[in-house]
Amino acid sequence: MTKIKIGIIGVGRIGKLHAGHLVRQPNAEVSIVSDVAVTEELRQWAAELGIPRISADYRDVLRDPDIQAVYICSSTHTHVPLIEEAAEQGKHIFCEKPVSMDYVQTERALEAVKKHGVLLQTGFNRRFDHNFKRVRDCVQSGQIGDPHLIKITSRDPAPPPADYIRVSGGLFMDMAIHDFDMARFVANSEVQEVYAQGAVLIDPAIGELGDIDTAITTLKFANGALGVIDNSRQAVYGYDQRVEVFGSAGCIQIANDHSNTAEISTKDAVFRDNPKYFFLERYEQAYADENRAFLQAIASGGQTPVDGNDALQAERIAAAAKRSLQEGRPVKLEEL
Amino acid sequence: MTKIKIGIIGVGRIGKLHAGHLVRQPNAEVSIVSDVAVTEELRQWAAELGIPRISADYRDVLRDPDIQAVYICSSTHTHVPLIEEAAEQGKHIFCEKPVSMDYVQTERALEAVKKHGVLLQTGFNRRFDHNFKRVRDCVQSGQIGDPHLIKITSRDPAPPPADYIRVSGGLFMDMAIHDFDMARFVANSEVQEVYAQGAVLIDPAIGELGDIDTAITTLKFANGALGVIDNSRQAVYGYDQRVEVFGSAGCIQIANDHSNTAEISTKDAVFRDNPKYFFLERYEQAYADENRAFLQAIASGGQTPVDGNDALQAERIAAAAKRSLQEGRPVKLEEL
Amino acid sequence: MTKIKIGIIGVGRIGKLHAGHLVRQPNAEVSIVSDVAVTEELRQWAAELGIPRISADYRDVLRDPDIQAVYICSSTHTHVPLIEEAAEQGKHIFCEKPVSMDYVQTERALEAVKKHGVLLQTGFNRRFDHNFKRVRDCVQSGQIGDPHLIKITSRDPAPPPADYIRVSGGLFMDMAIHDFDMARFVANSEVQEVYAQGAVLIDPAIGELGDIDTAITTLKFANGALGVIDNSRQAVYGYDQRVEVFGSAGCIQIANDHSNTAEISTKDAVFRDNPKYFFLERYEQAYADENRAFLQAIASGGQTPVDGNDALQAERIAAAAKRSLQEGRPVKLEEL
Amino acid sequence: MTKIKIGIIGVGRIGKLHAGHLVRQPNAEVSIVSDVAVTEELRQWAAELGIPRISADYRDVLRDPDIQAVYICSSTHTHVPLIEEAAEQGKHIFCEKPVSMDYVQTERALEAVKKHGVLLQTGFNRRFDHNFKRVRDCVQSGQIGDPHLIKITSRDPAPPPADYIRVSGGLFMDMAIHDFDMARFVANSEVQEVYAQGAVLIDPAIGELGDIDTAITTLKFANGALGVIDNSRQAVYGYDQRVEVFGSAGCIQIANDHSNTAEISTKDAVFRDNPKYFFLERYEQAYADENRAFLQAIASGGQTPVDGNDALQAERIAAAAKRSLQEGRPVKLEEL
Structure with missing residues (x-):
C-alpha cells in the first residue's frame, strides 16, 4: 500500500x-x-x-x-x-x-x-458521529417522511477561558457553527432565515467581551421546515449533544453517549453516570473517521464528504445569527 | 361530609x-x-x-x-x-x-x-400532570439552579376537523396556549417577548382557513431565561408532550407516558409501544386532580392553584405570538 | 342496569x-x-x-x-x-x-x-397489570417465537412484620405464589420441576421463624422452557416487579413503573425518581380491572379469567419449592 | 521507551x-x-x-x-x-x-x-469491559451494600458451527465460563455450589453432539449471596450481555451496548437499533485494555489483573455445572 x-x-x-x-x-x-x-x-x-x-x-x-x-x-x-x-x-x-x-x-x-x-475537506467532525449519522440516514431513507422540525441541543460542559473567547469569533462562529452545519446535514436543505436570541447567564466576563453564553436560534429552511438550536457554554452535567428531527411520518431523536450503561437504584433515586464530558471523548471515533474519509477521497480521487461550500454555508448562517442578535430581528441569508 | x-x-x-x-x-x-x-x-x-x-x-x-x-x-x-x-x-x-x-x-x-x-380556576389541567408537576417542583427546589433555557414540545396526534379549526382561535390560542401557561409555570417567571414562526406542512386546508399547523415560538422571560416551544398538529406516533428546563446547576427533562414499559427485541429492532395517544388518556389523572384542587380551594376558602391571571397571561402571550407571526418580527408583551 | x-x-x-x-x-x-x-x-x-x-x-x-x-x-x-x-x-x-x-x-x-x-375467581391481580398483560399478549401472538427462558424479578420494598411472617405460610406460599402464577401465565405452559435456593440475608428474625427472605427458584416447563424467579423481601429502592421472556424469535422485558418520567442531570449524576413503592400503588389499576372482570364473568355467565385451577397450580409449585428447599434437590410436581 | x-x-x-x-x-x-x-x-x-x-x-x-x-x-x-x-x-x-x-x-x-x-494472565476480557467494570466498582464501593443476588444474562447471537461445538468442551466450559468468572468478579466471593438446568431448544444437532444450547445455572456464594446465569446460543436480536447485582442497600444493572442512541417513533412503534451484534464489536475496547494491563504488569513487575487462579476457579465451576446437569442435582465445589 x-x-x-x-x-x-x-x-x-x-x-x-x-x-x-x-x-x-x-x-x-x-x-x-x-x-x-x-x-x-x-x-x-x-x-x-x-x-x-x-x-x-x-x-x-x-x-x-x-x-x-x-x-x-x-x-x-x-x-x-x-x-x-x-x-x-x-x-x-x-x-x-x-x-x-x-x-x-x-x-x-x-x-x-x-x-x-x-480537494478541500472541512472539519465538521460531527457528521461522522455514529448518532448524528444515524439521524441523517434515517431522514434520507424517508422513514420519518418530510422533515417539519429540526431541533438541536448543543451545550459545552464549561466555558473556554477569556483569552479564547476574545479571539473566538463569538458563540455563533465558534461553537454554534457545528450546529448550523448539523442543521443543514440532517435537514438536507439550505437555511433561508435566522432569528437569534442570546443572553449572558453564565459568566458576566463573557458579556464584557461582547459575547453571549446562552442562545436560542431559530431557522427557516428552503424545504419549508423550521429549526431551533439551543446553546449553552456550560452544562454542569457534561457535554450535551442531541438532535431531533420530526417529520410527516415520524420522529428520530438521539440521546447523549455515556461511558457505561449502568443504572444504580438506591433508596434515594435511580441514577446513572453523567454523559461523556467533553468533545474529545464524545467525538473520538468521529475524528478518526473524518480522517479516514479524507484519505479515501484522496486515494480514490473522489469528492470529500464535507467540502468548502459546507464551511461557507455554516459561516453565512453564523453571520446572519450574529446580525439577527445585534438588530433584534429575523435575518434572511439573501440579505448578507 | x-x-x-x-x-x-x-x-x-x-x-x-x-x-x-x-x-x-x-x-x-x-x-x-x-x-x-x-x-x-x-x-x-x-x-x-x-x-x-x-x-x-x-x-x-x-x-x-x-x-x-x-x-x-x-x-x-x-x-x-x-x-x-x-x-x-x-x-x-x-x-x-x-x-x-x-x-x-x-x-x-x-x-x-x-x-x-x-374563586376562579381556569382549565390548565397540565399543571396537575405528574410529569410537569415534577419539573415545576424540581425548578422550585433550586436543584437545577437558575433556569436558562425552557424547552417545550407539544404535538397532537392528529389535527382537529376543519369546523373546529375555523372557530378555534388558531394554533396559538387553541393549542399552544397550554404551552404558554406551562412555560410560565415551569420558568416561574413572566414572558416579556415572543417571536413566532409558523408553517402549513400537514394540511393545506388548515392554511386556507388562515391558520398554521406547525410552529416554533421563542420566548424571553423576565428572569433572563430563554424559551422555545415547538408545536405540530400531527405527530403520527401519538401525543407528544415533553418539557426540558436547563439551568445553572443542571437539567430536568420529561419523556412521554406510555401505556406499558415493555421493550421487545426482535431480529429487526428493539421496540416499544407508542406513547399514549391522546390528551384524555394522557391527562386523565390531571383532570381528576384539577377538580379535587378546585373543590379543596372552595372547602378551605383558599386560593385556586390556577387563577384568572394565569389565563390572562397565557392569552396575552398567544396574542403576541399571533402578531409576531403576522408581522414577521419579535413582539414585546408590553406592546399589546 | x-x-x-x-x-x-x-x-x-x-x-x-x-x-x-x-x-x-x-x-x-x-x-x-x-x-x-x-x-x-x-x-x-x-x-x-x-x-x-x-x-x-x-x-x-x-x-x-x-x-x-x-x-x-x-x-x-x-x-x-x-x-x-x-x-x-x-x-x-x-x-x-x-x-x-x-x-x-x-x-x-x-x-x-x-x-x-x-364461578370462582382467585386474586392473582398481576395478570391484569398493564405490563404483565403486554408480556402475555406478546408471547401469545408468537412475536418472540417459542419461549425458551422465563425470568421473573419480584422484590418487596420492606419485609412484613414478624407477626405476619409467622402465619404467612412462608416466602414461597405468601409472596412467590404470585410469581409462580405469573410464570404459568406468561409461559403458557405448566411447571414440571422446581429447584429452590433460599437464604436469610435481610433479617435474622425471619430465619428464626423458619422462613427465608431471599430466594432463587428455577423451573422447568412442560413446553421445554426453563424459568427462574428471584425474590427478596427488601428492595430498598421500592417495589421491583419485572418479567422477561426470551424466545426463539426475540425477547420481551418490562421495566418497573415510576410515578413520573422525569430525568434530572446534575454535576453528580443523571437520576430519576424511584419505582412506585408498594403493591397498592403499582397494582391499583390491576385491582380495579380484576374486579371488573369478575363482575363481567357473572353478568355474561362466562368463565372467570383466573380460576380455581390457577390457584391450585400455583400452590402446588409453592409446595414443591418448599420441599426442594428443605431437601436441597430439584422436586418434580408429580412427586407431590 | x-x-x-x-x-x-x-x-x-x-x-x-x-x-x-x-x-x-x-x-x-x-x-x-x-x-x-x-x-x-x-x-x-x-x-x-x-x-x-x-x-x-x-x-x-x-x-x-x-x-x-x-x-x-x-x-x-x-x-x-x-x-x-x-x-x-x-x-x-x-x-x-x-x-x-x-x-x-x-x-x-x-x-x-x-x-x-x-506472570500469567488469562483471557477473561469481559473484566475490562466498561459496563462490567462499573458493576464491579459499584459493588466494591459498598454503594449497594452486601450482595444478595447476582444475575447474569449471556446470550450469543448465533450458535457456532457443529465442528466447533464438537471440540468446544460444551456450553459450560466454552461459553458460560466467561459468566462464571464474571459471577466471581462482581460478587467478590467464591462459588460453593452449582445447580444447572440445560435444554436443547435451538438446534437438535447440538443435542446430538451431547451438548445443550440453553441453560439456567444457579450459584451459591461463600458470602451467602445467591446467583443465577441464563445462557442461550442464539439471541436473534444480537449479543445479549447483562449483569445485575442486588444488595442490601440497592441494585445495579447494566443494559446492552448499542451502536447508536437513536430512537425512532413511527405510527407503528418507537424503536431503536439492535444491540451490538457480536463479541468482537461489543468487547473491542475490552480486548485492547486487557492487553494494556498485561503489558503494564510486565513493565511494572506487578500482578496480572486476571491470573491463573481465576481461570482455575471458573473451570471448576464449569465442571460442577456439567456434573450437576448430568446428575440432576446441586453439586458442591468441594465435591470435585
Whole structure:
C-alpha cells in the first residue's frame, strides 16, 4: 500500500489530535509538522509518534514536493492564506472550522481551491458521529417522511477561558457553527432565515467581551421546515449533544453517549453516570473517521464528504445569527 | 361530609369529562347541568351518572341558590358573559381555557370575579400532570439552579376537523396556549417577548382557513431565561408532550407516558409501544386532580392553584405570538 | 342496569381495597360486609362508602338470598370452608390468594365449586397489570417465537412484620405464589420441576421463624422452557416487579413503573425518581380491572379469567419449592 | 521507551485480534508469530502489521531469548503443555480461556508458572469491559451494600458451527465460563455450589453432539449471596450481555451496548437499533485494555489483573455445572 504523505500546519490540541489518528492509518504517513512555537515538548511528542520532521516555518510543509496533503490546524485568521498557498502548490487540504470568520474571505479561498483542482475537506467532525449519522440516514431513507422540525441541543460542559473567547469569533462562529452545519446535514436543505436570541447567564466576563453564553436560534429552511438550536457554554452535567428531527411520518431523536450503561437504584433515586464530558471523548471515533474519509477521497480521487461550500454555508448562517442578535430581528441569508 | 353543590354549563366532551370526575368525589355533588341541546342521549348520560337535573337554560344553573360552584364548559365566546353573571350570583367558577380569545375581555371578566369575591380556576389541567408537576417542583427546589433555557414540545396526534379549526382561535390560542401557561409555570417567571414562526406542512386546508399547523415560538422571560416551544398538529406516533428546563446547576427533562414499559427485541429492532395517544388518556389523572384542587380551594376558602391571571397571561402571550407571526418580527408583551 | 349484589367477608386491607373499587362500579353494589372485629372505625368506613350493612357473622353474608357474589378476604385458613359454604349457597366467589396453604384442601374447595356450578375467581391481580398483560399478549401472538427462558424479578420494598411472617405460610406460599402464577401465565405452559435456593440475608428474625427472605427458584416447563424467579423481601429502592421472556424469535422485558418520567442531570449524576413503592400503588389499576372482570364473568355467565385451577397450580409449585428447599434437590410436581 | 518483545502462538481469529491490538501499543513489539498452518494469507497479514517473523513451529517463539512474553492462542488442548514450556523458558504468559477443559491439568500448569516465577494472565476480557467494570466498582464501593443476588444474562447471537461445538468442551466450559468468572468478579466471593438446568431448544444437532444450547445455572456464594446465569446460543436480536447485582442497600444493572442512541417513533412503534451484534464489536475496547494491563504488569513487575487462579476457579465451576446437569442435582465445589 502506498502511503499518502501528509504535513500538518499548527500542532496545538486539534493538530495533535489529527496527527495521533493519522499515524495509525495504514495508508497515511505524517512526514512533517510545523508550528510557530517548536518547543522541546513538541519535539518529544513528534518523536514518540514517529514523525520525522518538525519546522517553525509552514513553508517547509507547503513547499515539500513529496507532501500530497496538508492539515491546516493553525489559528483561524491564517486559514485563508494557507489554503490559497496550499492550493497553488497542488496540495489536498483538510482545514479546521471555521475556514474564516468572514465568509467573503472563505469564498476567496474556495476559488483558489477550485482553480487549482485540489480537494478541500472541512472539519465538521460531527457528521461522522455514529448518532448524528444515524439521524441523517434515517431522514434520507424517508422513514420519518418530510422533515417539519429540526431541533438541536448543543451545550459545552464549561466555558473556554477569556483569552479564547476574545479571539473566538463569538458563540455563533465558534461553537454554534457545528450546529448550523448539523442543521443543514440532517435537514438536507439550505437555511433561508435566522432569528437569534442570546443572553449572558453564565459568566458576566463573557458579556464584557461582547459575547453571549446562552442562545436560542431559530431557522427557516428552503424545504419549508423550521429549526431551533439551543446553546449553552456550560452544562454542569457534561457535554450535551442531541438532535431531533420530526417529520410527516415520524420522529428520530438521539440521546447523549455515556461511558457505561449502568443504572444504580438506591433508596434515594435511580441514577446513572453523567454523559461523556467533553468533545474529545464524545467525538473520538468521529475524528478518526473524518480522517479516514479524507484519505479515501484522496486515494480514490473522489469528492470529500464535507467540502468548502459546507464551511461557507455554516459561516453565512453564523453571520446572519450574529446580525439577527445585534438588530433584534429575523435575518434572511439573501440579505448578507 | 357536606357536599359542594355544583352546576355545569355546557356538557360536550370536556363538560362530561369534568362531570365524570366530580360524581366520584366524596365532597361534591353535581346537582344540575345545562346545555343548549338537551338530547335523549344527554338525559341518559345524566341518569347514569345520577345527575338529577338537566336544563336547556344556563340560567337554571346560575340562579339556583343551592349551587355553590359552576363549571363553564360551553363555547369560548360565552365564557366572559357567563363568568360575569356567575360572579354576580356569588358562584365560584371553574372556567375552561381560554377564558376569551380577546384578552381585553378576559380582563373584564377578572374584574367581575374580583368585585364579587368569588374563586376562579381556569382549565390548565397540565399543571396537575405528574410529569410537569415534577419539573415545576424540581425548578422550585433550586436543584437545577437558575433556569436558562425552557424547552417545550407539544404535538397532537392528529389535527382537529376543519369546523373546529375555523372557530378555534388558531394554533396559538387553541393549542399552544397550554404551552404558554406551562412555560410560565415551569420558568416561574413572566414572558416579556415572543417571536413566532409558523408553517402549513400537514394540511393545506388548515392554511386556507388562515391558520398554521406547525410552529416554533421563542420566548424571553423576565428572569433572563430563554424559551422555545415547538408545536405540530400531527405527530403520527401519538401525543407528544415533553418539557426540558436547563439551568445553572443542571437539567430536568420529561419523556412521554406510555401505556406499558415493555421493550421487545426482535431480529429487526428493539421496540416499544407508542406513547399514549391522546390528551384524555394522557391527562386523565390531571383532570381528576384539577377538580379535587378546585373543590379543596372552595372547602378551605383558599386560593385556586390556577387563577384568572394565569389565563390572562397565557392569552396575552398567544396574542403576541399571533402578531409576531403576522408581522414577521419579535413582539414585546408590553406592546399589546 | 341491574346491579350485582355483593358481600365481602373480611375487610382488612385487601377487603377494603376491593370494596373501594366495587362501590365505584356501575354494575355492582356492596350490600354487606362482615368481619370478626366490627369496630367503630369499620362502621365509619362502611358509612362513607355507602355500604348499608355490616356484621360480625360471615353467615349473614352467605345466607342472604339477595347476595349473588362474595369476596373472601379473610384469613387464609378460613378460605376453604368459606368457599365450600358459599358454593353450597350458590354464590359466585372471588377468593384472595392463596386459597389454601395445603393444596389438597384447595382441591376439596374446587370440587365444591364444581359441584354447585358457581364461578370462582382467585386474586392473582398481576395478570391484569398493564405490563404483565403486554408480556402475555406478546408471547401469545408468537412475536418472540417459542419461549425458551422465563425470568421473573419480584422484590418487596420492606419485609412484613414478624407477626405476619409467622402465619404467612412462608416466602414461597405468601409472596412467590404470585410469581409462580405469573410464570404459568406468561409461559403458557405448566411447571414440571422446581429447584429452590433460599437464604436469610435481610433479617435474622425471619430465619428464626423458619422462613427465608431471599430466594432463587428455577423451573422447568412442560413446553421445554426453563424459568427462574428471584425474590427478596427488601428492595430498598421500592417495589421491583419485572418479567422477561426470551424466545426463539426475540425477547420481551418490562421495566418497573415510576410515578413520573422525569430525568434530572446534575454535576453528580443523571437520576430519576424511584419505582412506585408498594403493591397498592403499582397494582391499583390491576385491582380495579380484576374486579371488573369478575363482575363481567357473572353478568355474561362466562368463565372467570383466573380460576380455581390457577390457584391450585400455583400452590402446588409453592409446595414443591418448599420441599426442594428443605431437601436441597430439584422436586418434580408429580412427586407431590 | 523500551518495547516488550512478544511472540504469539496460534494466530486464528483471537490471535489476530490480540496481534492487531499489540502492534498499536507504543510499549510492545510483536516479534514473531507461529501457527500450525502458515498460509500465504497469514504471511500477508503479518506483513501488513509489520510483524517480521512467522513460523510453523511454536518452539521458534518459546526458544527465542529476546521474547519476553508469549500469547497462547492455539487450541485449548495445547494450552497446558505450552504454558509449562513457556514458563520453563522464563516467558510471561497470556493464555486464552479456558486454560484447560480439565481443571486438574490447569492446576499442573499453575504449578509450573509458580515454580518459574513468570506472570500469567488469562483471557477473561469481559473484566475490562466498561459496563462490567462499573458493576464491579459499584459493588466494591459498598454503594449497594452486601450482595444478595447476582444475575447474569449471556446470550450469543448465533450458535457456532457443529465442528466447533464438537471440540468446544460444551456450553459450560466454552461459553458460560466467561459468566462464571464474571459471577466471581462482581460478587467478590467464591462459588460453593452449582445447580444447572440445560435444554436443547435451538438446534437438535447440538443435542446430538451431547451438548445443550440453553441453560439456567444457579450459584451459591461463600458470602451467602445467591446467583443465577441464563445462557442461550442464539439471541436473534444480537449479543445479549447483562449483569445485575442486588444488595442490601440497592441494585445495579447494566443494559446492552448499542451502536447508536437513536430512537425512532413511527405510527407503528418507537424503536431503536439492535444491540451490538457480536463479541468482537461489543468487547473491542475490552480486548485492547486487557492487553494494556498485561503489558503494564510486565513493565511494572506487578500482578496480572486476571491470573491463573481465576481461570482455575471458573473451570471448576464449569465442571460442577456439567456434573450437576448430568446428575440432576446441586453439586458442591468441594465435591470435585
